[in-house]
Amino acid sequence: MELFTISLPTSLQKSMNKLSNLLKEQVLDDLHIGSKEARQAIVEFLPISDQAICCQAIMPHFQLKEHGSAVYHAAATAIAEFVVSELEPSMLSTIIRRKYRNSHSADAAALERYCHDLLHGKEWDSLGTKFLDADRLRRKSKVTTEVEQFLQDNTELNVAGFTTFRLKPYRKELAEVVEYALDEYVLDKQYQEFISLLKYFVFLQDTKLPMVHLLHKGGHDFILYDESFQLLDPNPPTDRIVAEMLETEMNIEDMVISSLISVSPKHITIHTRQPDMQVIRTIETIFDQRVTVCVQCASCSSSLDELVQP
Template sequence: MELFAIIVMKAEEPYVRSLSAQIESELKLLHIVESGLFVHYALFETHASLHIEALIEEKNVPAIRKEVSQCLADALAEHIMVDKEYAILRNLIMKEFKYEGKEDVEAIESYCKQSLHTETVMEEASLLNSGISGRLRRKQVLSDQLVLALEETSRLSLDGFLKFRLQDYTDELREIAEYAIDEFMMDRQYQEFISLLQYFVYIQEAKIPVAHLIHKGGHEFVILNDRLELIDANEFDASFKLEVLEKDINFEDMIVSTLITVSPANIYIHTRDPEMTIIKTIRQIFEDRTTVCSYCRTCDIYLGEAKHQDQLSP
């Protein structure tokens, strides 16, 4: 007796075979050996149909259908999240948020993938606590909607379900897309800002030969000249353009502001934490003017003796 049929439009055989295997794997968890439960599929020119059947007495059909529908819903929910979620997100990005450029769409998608990866990590961590990740919540939403759909009909169009029955699920994906777009815009503004600062540094003539940027840890920095004396930025004439730049961009990082004001030909960055964001930003702005050092005499004096000898990294 056929319990359910899943209709998939315009599907290639490898896709249908994979989906059939996913469903069969999930159904095996029911251990209904006596029912003779099995899955097979048929391909047609316009669609494919997957059939879930069971050799079972009619009186046992209601109980078995309920078990099978829940198991089938879980399998299809996982399938949608693994094989369809990125396509749904891409459609939201392009159709709803009106991003059409290939590079922009791919960049936003990469932020979406980061969010989804974080959710997967959280899901794995939930084995150690009672937290429920967004991924688990979305899967539950999908599974619940699929169960309702399978209660209404034994022949389910997967494409129709994806198009018309996924409002709550799509709303959650829309939030992920919105977050990704915010991150994308912030990153774009940051890169434009960095490019502006790079240009400003490029057109300035060097005012001093060397500056030593001492990173004492955390957000504590000291800037010294080539004689290892404290630099007073007030002794230098700040460019009008820099003042305008700071006002417009609301640039609050006084370290970068001071370095741009004193305009060293070379900057030696003495730090035990070269991967710190502000260090990376300074290197990005001043480019080949910078050298990061974590082991030298100056480092020893101001930062203490290093545990391991590191090399100068240009």
């Protein structure tokens, strides 16, 4: 007895084995019939072409009233996993190119990278991978629900057509991800242009001090010293143009950059236990070869250990 057939487009022909394995594994996990060592098979998935697979009920073990809902749910879960893992990147790419068709191709590629980081590769503050896993499960659940409803009323599922003309809530969410990625891309691009402008300004500036030491207490808390380790004014007079630039573009926690630009040192030594922190990388970018990062030296080892925040 044939329950349903799932077909893939020619472009995904090589992924047929993955879909087939997902379907078989999910049905085996969901239908706990018999012992784990000897479960009685009630359905099987048979390839009927290079692009289609058929779900066949094994009679008389399969009973529609008893097993039908579980089979449809298991199959829908497997198809949802396939959509999210295999088709999601191309769906995002299609949304980007339709919505921003006049953008430069490099911009479209950058947006795809931003989307990937948002959905897969970037941890969200302290929530980390738990948030990413929960977010992925939520997207997958939207696909599962709609596929399951479709399989209960239809015997043929064309995956390409289904993802193009159905899955409205899921596609809407992907479009929102693209919108957010665009906002992040524009903000980052503006910030990078701003950093480049500051770097150029520093290049043109005359140096005022031969050396400064920047002790990083933790977070965005810094103490500024001269070459003799004498405390410097944390808020020295700033060039009016730079002050206006920083006021409009830079976060208040990064105002240490304003202080460094104001004293215009020939060399900066940053003493820190967090050399990979973004604000430190920004200072390195702006002041370029003037910067040395120290994680522990004779001058700072004791004082920094006392000052550093847990």
